[in-house]
Amino acid sequence: MGIWVEIIGVVATAFVLLSFLFKQTVVIRLVNCAGAAVFIVYGALLHAWAVLGMNAAVIIVHIVYLLHTYRKQKREAAETTRREQDGDQKGWWELYGHESNKT
Numbered sequence: 001m002g003i004w005v006e007i008i009g010v011v012a013t014a015f016v017l018l019s020f021l022f023k024q025t026v027v028i029r030l031v032n033c034a035g036a037a038v039f040i041v042y043g044a045l046l047h048a049w050a051v052l053g054m055n056a057a058v059i060i061v062h063i064v065y066l067l068h069t070y071r072k073q074k075r076e077a078a079e080t081t082r083r084e085q086d087g088d089q090k091g092w093w094e095l096y097g098h099e100s101n102k103t
Contacts, residue, residue: 012039016035029066030066036056
């Protein structure tokens with residue numbers, strides 16, 4: 001089992017290192033999640049519960065961030081669609097950040 005555990009550790013490390021080569025935050029987090037998942041397997045095989053727990057926490061943080069990002073993009077797309085359908089134009093108060101004149 002020794003050599004296979006080391007190979008799994010190297011693969012996990014490669015995923016984490018690879019994640020830093022991307023520019024898009026979503027891609028970075030997805031690739032890093034893959035590395036953390038492989039590290040969970042590595043930690044379980046070695047009975048290294050700290051490694052397993054920390055990487056499980058990393059995956060949870062990434063999932064929360066990705067869900068937040070997805071929901072934000074979905075809301076923004078819905079707002080854009082609504083504006084296009086209604087034919088709304090941004091008023092000067094929206095262009096210049098004045099909250100008090102919004103309808």
